[in-house]
Amino acid sequence: MSSKTNLMWFRQDLRTFDNTAFAACCEHARQNHAGVIAVVYLTPKQWQSHRKSLWQIDLILRQIRALEQSLSQLNIGIIVRVVDDFALQATDVLELCQQLSISHLFANLEYPVNELARDQYIAQQAQSLGIVTQWFDDSQVVAPQRIVTDKGMPYKVFTPFYKRWLAMIETAGLTLSPTPAAMAINTTQLAKDSRNTNDYITIDAFYRAYLTPTAALEKQLNHVGKLAQLLYPADEAAAQSRLDDFLKKHIADYNIARDVPALNNHLGATSRLSPYLAIGMLSPRLCYLKARQKLNSQQGLGSEKDIMRWISELAWRDFYYDVMVNRPDIVKGKAFLTPLDESVAWRYDLADFESWYQGKTGVPLVDAAMRCLNSTGFMHNRLRMVVAMYLSKNLLIDWRWGEAYFMQHLVDGDFASNNGGWQWSASVGTDAQPYFRVMNPFSQAATHDPDASYIQYWVPELATVPANIINNEQKLQTYLTQHPHIAYPTLATPTKISRAMAIDAFKKTS
Numbered sequence: 276m277s278s279k280t281n282l283m284w285f286r287q288d289l290r291t292f293d294n295t296a297f298a299a300c301c302e303h304a305r306q307n308h309a310g311v312i313a314v315v316y317l318t319p320k321q322w323q324s325h326r327k328s329l330w331q332i333d334l335i336l337r338q339i340r341a342l343e344q345s346l347s348q349l350n351i352g353i354i355v356r357v358v359d360d361f362a363l364q365a366t367d368v369l370e371l372c373q374q375l376s377i378s379h380l381f382a383n384l385e386y387p388v389n390e391l392a393r394d395q396y397i398a399q400q401a402q403s404l405g406i407v408t409q410w411f412d413d414s415q416v417v418a419p420q421r422i423v424t425d426k427g428m429p430y431k432v433f434t435p436f437y438k439r440w441l442a443m444i445e446t447a448g449l450t451l452s453p454t455p456a457a458m459a460i461n462t463t464q465l466a467k468d469s470r471n472t473n474d475y476i477t478i479d480a481f482y483r484a485y486l487t488p489t490a491a492l493e494k495q496l497n498h499v500g501k502l503a504q505l506l507y508p509a510d511e512a513a514a515q516s517r518l519d520d521f522l523k524k525h526i527a528d529y530n531i532a533r534d535v536p537a538l539n540n541h542l543g544a545t546s547r548l549s550p551y552l553a554i555g556m557l558s559p560r561l562c563y564l565k566a567r568q569k570l571n572s573q574q575g576l577g578s579e580k581d582i583m584r585w586i587s588e589l590a591w592r593d594f595y596y597d598v599m600v601n602r603p604d605i606v607k608g609k610a611f612l613t614p615l616d617e618s619v620a621w622r623y624d625l626a627d628f629e630s631w632y633q634g635k636t637g638v639p640l641v642d643a644a645m646r647c648l649n650s651t652g653f654m655h656n657r658l659r660m661v662v663a664m665y666l667s668k669n670l671l672i673d674w675r676w677g678e679a680y681f682m683q684h685l686v687d688g689d690f691a692s693n694n695g696g697w698q699w700s701a702s703v704g705t706d707a708q709p710y711f712r713v714m715n716p717f718s719q720a721a722t723h724d725p726d727a728s729y730i731q732y733w734v735p736e737l738a739t740v741p742a743n744i745i746n747n748e749q750k751l752q753t754y755l756t757q758h759p760h761i762a763y764p765t766l767a768t769p770t771k772i773s774r775a776m777a778i779d780a781f782k783k784t785s
């Protein structure tokens with residue numbers, strides 16, 4: 276092996292296309308007649324403490340195998356290593372660099388505070404060992420801390436951030452990194468020899484080897500193992516073809532369809548690209564550029580609003596990363612509006628929380644959405660807002676419980692977006708919803724699921740109940756009392772009363 280081997284460390288960027296660090300690594304190797312070897316880490320204990328869901332771990336494992344195939348076409352081998360956590364990861368990667376005589380280590384940045392600290396430590400240690408480290412911004416369209424106010428301050432509200440985000444892209448332009456060609460030196464066998472695991476072939480094998488599944492987890496493992504490949508196929512080509520398909524068939528109606536969860540087999544007509552963006556299987560810049568291309572080709576055809584709306588969602592993702600980087604205390608459980616959050620008398624009622632996450636609250640839209648999440652690892656955006664508000668406002672349960680539950684079950688679990696969505700819903704985040712604005716889950720259902728088909732699909736107990744009754748709180752309570760054979764809970768506290776109690780609890784903080 277050449278003494279000038281470059282190491283590409285894949286993290287939340289499991290792709291070869293438009294991968295900034297990977298492109299730079301290959302180009303550097305090409306210019307120096309060096310080989311490239313890749314490494315990826317599985318960190319079971321760290322993932323457990325970060326509540327990474329089985330769905331997402333499963334997708335990562337399947338994508339590593341797909342990545343291995345793509346890399347082998349480029350003569351690049353990938354080393355799969357398992358270490359418990361980030362601390363051991365730092366030691367291991369430095370040892371690996373020495374064992375393989377690595378001269379240059381390339382990686383894309385991960386922005387949560389512990390990850391940044393880990394990388395800083397690695398950079399310092401590597402320097403003392405004579406290894407050059409190079410870190411890149413990659414996971415956003417526009418990297419965190421680039422969009423600032425005229426006074427150089429971070430934005431606290433989305434809309435002005437978004438305007439500047441668009442302006443910056445227009446002025447600076449956006450280019451994709453070149454796709455590397457095959458390397459002259461083949462490292463595939465060396466990489467295989469440097470693995471310390473083969474137990475990542477299935478989620479089941481991985482769990483059994485490194486974590487102890489409880490009885491409940493056993494059931495979930497089985498369920499995920501059967502469904503995940505169908506719902507979230509791995510491979511970059513699958514992610515890109517979902518993007519193309521969405522741009523071709525659904526984006527033209529996005530502005531309206533994005534709020535109708537029953538569309539597309541009860542999973543919604545949004546792109547469902549979030550699982551791929553979350554683990555870096557798909558480039559966010561490619562999403563932006565392809566949508567923009569579509570806009571240019573459709574100018575005047577009436578879908579500008581829809582396309583721009585979708586582009587703005589990509590900007591929300593960047594915005595929440597920006598917030599997280601500017602306010603690292605958020606990663607430690609603090610709210611953006613810390614004093615307000617700390618003055619609310621959040622409840623910690625296990626029975627109420629359990630009925631929420633099991634989808635047995637007696638509020639049909641909330642229950643349908645939670646069952647959809649439990650069954651598929653995905654929930655439509657509007658419903659995420661509805662269930663988050665129901666938990667944090669009507670039930671006044673600490674939003675952190677809901678945030679944690681979501682991370683544990685979402686295939687697209689992403690700290691910044693999840694935390695941002697929960698804080699927004701609980702009125703303690705950026706763009707904070709005034710606390711008195713509480714979505715009524717029955718009127719939300721009447722507007723966005725008027726024929727109750729989404730509800731009836733996920734809550735089959737209500738399959739025979741007419742939609743106009745399901746979506747009317749009082750009528751539903753009367754109906755359930757008159758039809759006791761329907762095994763669906765009546766509401767202990769009407770939403771009008773729980774809403775008033777929540778508003779009162781927030782009022783007491785002022």
Ligand SMILES: Cc1cc2nc3c(=O)[nH]c(=O)nc-3n(C[C@H](O)[C@H](O)[C@H](O)COP(=O)(O)OP(=O)(O)OC[C@H]3O[C@@H](n4cnc5c(N)ncnc54)[C@H](O)[C@@H]3O)c2cc1C
Binds near residue numbers: 687696
């Ligand atoms: C309480 C709550 C929790 C959430 N948790 C997560 C999470 O863990 N991971 C996650 O990716 N998104 C999260 N979101 C944001 C949003 O619900 C999902 O990104 C979206 O539903 C994914 O579906 P899609 O890919 O079809 O989105 P599309 O509507 O097709 O949007 C395209 C992309 O834009 C981004 N995006 C869309 N809406 C938002 C948003 N509100 N905030 C940030 N990015 C957005 C996503 O990357 C998405 O894939 C959360 C929202 C709420 C209210």
